[in-house]
Amino acid sequence: MTKLSPTDIPSFATTQLALLDAELKAELSETDALLSSHTPTALARAGLAILNLNVSSIRTGLGGKTVVELALDSAVVTKGEKADIPEHGIRTGDIVSLQEQPAGSAKKTEKRELVKKGAEGVVLRVRRENVEIVLDKEDADVPSGNKLWIVKLANDVTYKRMNQTMSRLQKFQEQEHTPLMHVLFGQASPTPPPSDNNDPSSPLHNLTWNDPSLNNSQKEAIRFALGSREIACIWGPPGTGKTHTLIELILQMLKQNLRLLVCGPSNIAVDNIVERLASHKVPMIRLGHPARLLPSVLNHSLDVLTRTSDAAALVQDVRKEMDEKQGSIRKTRNAKERRQVYAELKDLRKEFRERERGCVDNLVKGSKVVLATLHGAGGFHLRNQEFDVVIVDEASQALEAQCWVPLLWVKATKLILAGDHLQLPPTIKSLNSKEAKASKKKDVKKGKAEEEGKNNAEPSVKPAGGSMTLETTLFDRLLALHGPSIQRMLTTQYRMHETIMRFPSDQLYESKLIAADSVKERLLKDLPYEVQETDDTREPLVFWDTQGGDFPEKTEDEEIGKGSSKGMSLGDSKSNEAEAALVKLHVGNLIDAGVKAEDIAVITPYNAQLAMLSQMLKESFPGIELGSVDGFQGREKEAVVVSLVRSNAEHEVGFLGEKRRLNGKYEPSQHVLINQYCYVMMAVNNEQCQRHDTHAAHDTLRTGGIA
Numbered sequence: 125m126t127k128l129s130p131t132d133i134p135s136f137a138t139t140q141l142a143l144l145d146a147e148l149k150a151e152l153s154e155t156d157a158l159l160s161s162h163t164p165t166a167l168a169r170a171g172l173a174i175l176n177l178n179v180s181s182i183r184t185g186l187g188g189k190t191v192v193e194l195a196l197d198s199a200v201v202t203k204g205e206k207a208d209i210p211e212h213g214i215r216t217g218d219i220v221s222l223q224e225q226p227a228g229s230a231k232k233t234e235k236r237e238l239v240k241k242g243a244e245g246v247v248l249r250v251r252r253e254n255v256e257i258v259l260d261k262e263d264a265d266v267p268s269g270n271k272l273w274i275v276k277l278a279n280d281v282t283y284k285r286m287n288q289t290m291s292r293l294q295k296f297q298e299q300e301h302t303p304l305m306h307v308l309f310g311q312a313s314p315t316p317p318p319s320d321n322n323d324p325s326s327p328l329h330n331l332t333w334n335d336p337s338l339n340n341s342q343k344e345a346i347r348f349a350l351g352s353r354e355i356a357c358i359w360g361p362p363g364t365g366k367t368h369t370l371i372e373l374i375l376q377m378l379k380q381n382l383r384l385l386v387c388g389p390s391n392i393a394v395d396n397i398v399e400r401l402a403s404h405k406v407p408m409i410r411l412g413h414p415a416r417l418l419p420s421v422l423n424h425s426l427d428v429l430t431r432t433s434d435a436a437a438l439v440q441d442v443r444k445e446m447d448e449k450q451g452s453i454r455k456t457r458n459a460k461e462r463r464q465v466y467a468e469l470k471d472l473r474k475e476f477r478e479r480e481r482g483c484v485d486n487l488v489k490g491s492k493v494v495l496a497t498l499h500g501a502g503g504f505h506l507r508n509q510e511f512d513v514v515i516v517d518e519a520s521q522a523l524e525a526q527c528w529v530p531l532l533w534v535k536a537t538k539l540i541l542a543g544d545h546l547q548l549p550p551t552i553k554s555l556n557s558k559e560a561k562a563s564k565k566k567d568v569k570k571g572k573a574e575e576e577g578k579n580n581a582e583p584s585v586k587p588a589g590g591s592m593t594l595e596t597t598l599f600d601r602l603l604a605l606h607g608p609s610i611q612r613m614l615t616t617q618y619r620m621h622e623t624i625m626r627f628p629s630d631q632l633y634e635s636k637l638i639a640a641d642s643v644k645e646r647l648l649k650d651l652p653y654e655v656q657e658t659d660d661t662r663e664p665l666v667f668w669d670t671q672g673g674d675f676p677e678k679t680e681d682e683e684i685g686k687g688s689s690k691g692m693s694l695g696d697s698k699s700n701e702a703e704a705a706l707v708k709l710h711v712g713n714l715i716d717a718g719v720k721a722e723d724i725a726v727i728t729p730y731n732a733q734l735a736m737l738s739q740m741l742k743e744s745f746p747g748i749e750l751g752s753v754d755g756f757q758g759r760e761k762e763a764v765v766v767s768l769v770r771s772n773a774e775h776e777v778g779f780l781g782e783k784r785r786l787n788g789k790y791e792p793s794q795h796v797l798i799n800q801y802c803y804v805m806m807a808v809n810n811e812q813c814q815r816h817d818t819h820a821a822h823d824t825l826r827t828g829g830i831a
């Protein structure tokens with residue numbers, strides 16, 4: 125086992141606070157630079173803003189918050205045409221500012237004034253023809269200008285919570301440290317799992333499985349997690365059923381009458397579990413902003429349960445009265461009357477919240493399973509509540525400080541992490557700052573030195589002190605600290621044809637992955653509906669070589685940045701028009717062969733390419749799904765076309781050079797959709813690599829020669 129290197133908890137927290145501070149600064153300055161150096165039109169073109177909106181309705185939403193519905197201003201809609209909002213990148217759950225739209229002729233100072241007057245909120249729903257926003261401040265005035273626009277803001281809420289958590293950890297007295305904390309900081313080794321773990325008569329070997337289809341690696345991971353005293357890591361490469369395994373684990377723990385807090389870094393990760401637990405009729409509560417929950421999960425959300433419980437009836441009248449008052453504000457021109465209505469609304473909200481709170485407390489205290497995002501677990505509903513186990517899914521996509529939110533604000537004795545440290549870690553913006561790049565260079569040199577003197581090399585992840593970065597997740601740190609004995613790996617994957625699997629398996633998972641029988645030989649031509657056998661449907665993996673001068677990449681800056689002032693540019697986002705045309709051709713071939721558009725996804729790591737592909741494909745192939753950074757979470761598709769975009773004389777591949785990016789995730793929040801049948805890659809630049817030549821293409825990927 126790796127030698128323990130105990131961590132001094134206060135200095136760990138201090139380092140984390142400094143790292144978080146740098147990260148928040150990087151994030152805020154990026155947004156500030158974007159907003160101050162680009163016109164609303166440029167921001168809209170980059171998908172960060174929507175222009176020319178009007179308020180179409182205002183109502184009281186869950187939790188007594190004001191919901192504003194916005195639609196396109198009729199003046200910008202051509203008569204007889206649909207009032208669809210132009211393509212944009214604003215998604216449910218984003219934080220936005222709703223502002224009066226400055227006239228084109230407005231001076232810079234005037235524009236800034238308008239921005240200051242904006243109201244902040246969370247996007248509740250995005251439809252073709254309108255967008256709904258839940259305003260944050262209860263007394264926020266809805267901007268009343270002629271035309272409005274919304275623009276995406278930095279999300280600093282999670283930082284505030286992480287900061288609060290690390291500050292608390294920094295001040296923790298030694299006597300407050302729990303046995304779990306001692307293990308998490310390497311001051312104690314994990315208690316070895318019961319020696320009877322291998323004993324066939326042990327209760328762990330006589331579990332009654334709810335899911336008879338579990339494979340051996342999944343069963344072993346569950347036994348291990350049940351038998352561990354303080355920590356257990358479940359290592360799940362893509363498609364190996366990590367979440368599937370967690371569901372069975374949760375059911376087994378409930379049989380043991382344990383109380384569980386289940387978290388994940390994103391709402392989608394948590395909702396995924398809620399949806400799957402729901403079919404087992406598990407009584408549970410999902411905490412979180414209703415705007416960010418999947419519709420199918422809302423029935424388990426605290427807000428809805430609060431509305432549908434007995435106490436809810438008491439709240440309805442107050443809600444109705446609030447709606448009427450909201451409506452009357454818009455009709456009132458007189459400032460004094462408006463103030464009066466706001467004051468009345470304030471009182472009503474107070475009453476609303478008090479009633480709501482009473483039933484919330486009862487509901488949460490009575491729940492055996494509570495689910496929330498990591499950040500949401502720090503909310504006041506859970507303060508000091510006792511849980512037997514905290515479970516974190518997608519743990520390798522979470523910052524360590526995020527994982528500490530549930531660990532510090534509730535009382536728990538055991539932690540289970542599920543994740544895959546070989547998929548991309550969370551995106552860290554401060555790593556792109558000059559200082560960070562300089563220190564990264566140093567690390568690279570150091571890394572090389574370590575590589576050369578391999579046997580003496582210390583683990584590159586140290587638990588505290590100078591070498592800690594935000595990129596080091598709790599999952600990484602615990603593995604470096606305690607070694608592989610705290611982990612079990614899931615080895616059978618259920619998503620990919622064997623050929624697609626080979627690249628990640630050989631390159632990252634020591635060739636340990638096994639393709640389940642159900643997927644290992646399946647091809648598009650075998651889909652359960654009529655698909656013709658063609659060159660494209662009988663191959664599980666197709667590479668299109670777009671090498672050479674005909675497929676040049678283009679930097680989006682050339683267009684959007686033109687004429688804009690210095691500072692942050694909207695993007696070094698890239699596009700590749702000829703490649704997009706090739707994607708269209710390939711998708712057309714698949715459709716012609718009979719593959720349904722709904723079964724095809726096109727994904728690309730670059731936003732600019734996504735915009736281009738949307739334009740080219742959406743009309744010709746309705747039903748096809750397109751995704752990039754945050755638009756394509758947790759989906760599975762039968763055929764996935766990956767447009768890699770990069771193609772330049774310098775053979776630069778930018779952020780695609782990161783091996784883990786090709787392994788299933790383009791961004792922390794996004795699952796890559798390696799499909800069961802077909803996986804097509806564009807832009808593999810290699811002279812020997814022809815279409816369908818997977819060996820050469822694999823070699824190209826392996827040597828980093830994508831261009």
Ligand SMILES: Nc1ncnc2c1ncn2[C@@H]1O[C@H](COP(=O)(O)OP(=O)(O)OP(=O)(O)O)[C@@H](O)[C@H]1O
Nearest residue numbers: 337338339360361362363364365366367368618795
């Ligand atoms: N034992 C099993 N038998 C049959 N199908 C399974 C089994 N385990 C998992 N699957 C299927 O494999 C797919 C992947 O499962 P799941 O989403 O739980 O994996 P994951 O490892 O969490 O995925 P991701 O790569 O998205 O993190 C799902 O379609 C699931 O139903």
